[in-house]
Amino acid sequence: MTRRALVWFKRDLRVHDHAPLVAALAHTDALALFIIEPEWLHSPECDASHVDFALQCLAELRIALAQRGMPLLVRVGSAVPVLAQLHSEVVFTQLLSHEETGTGWSYQRDLQVAAWCKSADIPWQEFTQTGVVRRLRSRSGWAQRWQARMDAPLQLLDGGFSPAVALEQPELPTLADLGMERHGKALQAAGEKAARRTLKSFLQVRGYDYRKSLSSPLTAEDGCSRLSPHLAFGTLSMRTVHQATEVAIANTPDREMAYALRGFAGRLRWHCHFMQKLEDEPDIEFHNFARVCDGLRENDFNDDYFAAWCEGRTGYPMVDACMRSLIATGWLNFRMRAMLVSFASYHLWLHWRPTGLFLARQFLDYEPGIHWSQMQMQSGTTGINTLRMYSPTKQAQDQDPEGLFIRRWVPELARVPLPYLATPWKMDISVQRMAGCIIGVDYPAPIVDDKLAMKAAKDRMYGLRKTQEAREEAGEVQAKHGSRKSGLPPTGQRRKTPRRKSDAPATPSSQGDLFA
Ligand SMILES: Cc1cc2nc3c(=O)[nH]c(=O)nc-3n(C[C@H](O)[C@H](O)[C@H](O)COP(=O)(O)OP(=O)(O)OC[C@H]3O[C@@H](n4cnc5c(N)ncnc54)[C@H](O)[C@@H]3O)c2cc1C
Incomplete structure (x- = not known):
């Protein structure tokens, strides 16, 4: 009997370091499938930019697989009917794929596929591709497993595949075929080749100033690795990035470069650390980690604030510049993502779910496990992390001291004198006229008062954290999700004794307790 493997590509759009592909070699022949699922297209996190990027990756993957004798079919529909239809056309005897840690719809889809495989008597073998451990009992020992x-x-892959049955391979659909509008974002280059180029340029050249470049959106654009979309769509495996980084550290004669790359290497495990949280508690996509936070913001949602934040017209130049830059490019550095969420969650007191959905659509690298954990962390609803409230004016002064980023993304402020650029509402009317920017007409007045809003948020958040209920629950969250390396007190309360200087992390403080 012909043993035919079907390799189901999901978020692993590569040939290099692909365990299901290697496993398929043991079969008589094999074919590959990618399913464009309506559940994905219609999910509130999905944006045309994500689909566009995936289609570009698929075009390259199809060629790479064809060169190895494997046809890649791309079909539109829900997974079970697509698999059943394909099985009626070409009987396959095994389904091979990577594990996925996704949101609710993909989890439900996997359950349905598992049931269908069982009923059709087709074994489905799933392989790991990240450090996420399924059915994890305890976080102890997780870092060693990673x-x-x-x-x-x-x-x-060592060798190619025997040609499978000839099947028609229609052209890949376009966004319009899928009923999606053009997105207008200037995206990073897609595909496995671009991913490998990006990794190489970072490890050889761009990574040199990594630690110094991280926080400012000006320097991070080039100084960060920019690998996140490739990890999200799987055009690179985490193992490839990790191993290439270790080799680069070992081989560079330059101590500065080695130091920079060690900082980067440490962040790679954060990727999986955060994804593990969603794997362990899928509900965090919808519910607060700390249920004591339920009701905190739910009834206070202000639609006008939300619209202003989404459109980059809050009246705070750094917030607006970051949002507009993100909307135009699909990427933003960590610190500025954290500031955007802090502003939405604390200054505007917006619940993290709608703001998180909006950001998920903007981030080309949307990775559910990282995203929802970070949304909650930056909104203070994990119950265990230090509360970080960013002042947008201080961030402008620290991260964009010459105003280059703000002037680039908020052209209304292009002629505003530097001393007023972070706080344009402080210009008197004659300066406004000279700068060609009348506040309230050309650029909005601040939608909330920075200091008053921060004070109100602090009172509410610290008031809640002091309660016995919050303290008890923090212990439970820490036990379930906290890294054993975080060094945080188990209750997740503020650290009483300051770190000794020599203990201080070399990374910026905003990420200091990320492992919690
Ligand atoms: C509210 C919020 C939402 C976020 N959503 C996502 C998301 O959907 N997808 C995503 O990949 N990252 C997310 N991040 C984390 C971080 O901002 C991005 O990983 C990073 O900016 C990607 O750029 P880079 O690849 O150049 O990062 P680099 O600094 O070069 O880091 C390399 C890789 O390490 C991992 N990494 C780095 N920082 C973090 C971090 N803080 N948490 C987890 N992993 C990290 C990522 O895989 C990243 O690609 C989010 C951060 C915040 C504050």
Whole structure:
């Protein structure tokens, strides 16, 4: 009997280090499938930019697989009917794929596929591709397991496939075919080749100033790795990035470069650390980690504030510049993402779910496990992390001291004198006229008062955290989700004794307790 494998590509659009592809070699022949699922297209997190990027990756992948004798079918529909239809056309005897840690719809889809495979008597083998551990009982020992997986040999194809049955492979659909409008974002280059180029340029050249470049949106654009969309769509495996980084550190004669790359290497495990939280508690997509926070913001949602934040017209130049830059490019550095969420959650007191959905659509690298954990962390609803409230004027002064970023993305402020650029509402009317920017006409007045809004948010958040209920629950959240390396007190309360200077993390403080 012909043993035919079907390799189901999901968020792993590559050939290099692809365990299901390697497993398929053991079969008589094999074919590959990518399913464009309506559940994905219609999910509130999905944006045309995500689909566009995936289609570009698929075009390249189809060629790369064809060169190895494997046809890649791309079909539109829900997973079970697509698999059943394909099975009626070409009987396949095994389904191979990577594990996925996704949101609710993809989890439900996997349950349905598992049931269908069982009823059709088709074994479905899933392979790991990140450090996420399924059915994890305890976080103890997690970091060692991550290390072991990442150090394991890469899964590389040795040889090609015997040609499978001839099947029609229609052209890939366009966004219009899928009923989606053009997105207008200037995206990073897609595909496995671009991913490898990006990794190489970072490890050889761009990474040099990594630690210094992280926080400012001006320097981070080039100084960060920019690998996140490639990790999200799987055009690079985490193992490839980890191993290439270790080799680069070992081989560079430059101590500065090695130091920079060690900072980067540490962040790679955060990727999986955050994804593990969603794997362990899928509900965090919808519900507060700390249920004591339920009701905190739900009834206070201000639609006008939300619209102003989404459109980058809050009257705070750094917030507006970051939002407009994100909307135009699909990427923003960590610190500025954190500031956008802090402003929405504390200054504007907006619940993290609608703001998180909006940001998920903007981020080309949308990765559910990282995203929803970070949304909650920056909104103070994990119950365990230090509360971080960013002043947008201080961030402008610290991260954009010459005003280049603000002037680039908020052209209304292009002629505003530097001393007023972070606080344009402080210009008197004659300066406004000279700058060609009348506040309230050409550029909005601040929608809330920075200091008053921060004070109100602090009172509410610290008031809640002091309660016995909050303290008890923080212990539970820490036990379930906290890294054993975080060093935080188990209750997640503020650290009483300051760190000694020599203990201080070399990374910016905003990420200091990320592992919690
Ligand atoms: C509210 C919010 C939402 C976020 N949503 C996402 C998301 O959907 N997808 C996503 O990949 N990242 C997300 N991040 C984390 C971080 O901002 C991005 O990983 C980073 O900016 C991506 O750029 P880079 O690849 O150049 O990062 P680099 O600094 O070069 O880091 C390399 C890789 O390390 C991992 N990493 C770095 N920082 C973090 C972090 N703080 N948490 C988890 N992993 C990290 C990522 O995989 C990243 O690609 C979010 C952060 C915040 C504050």
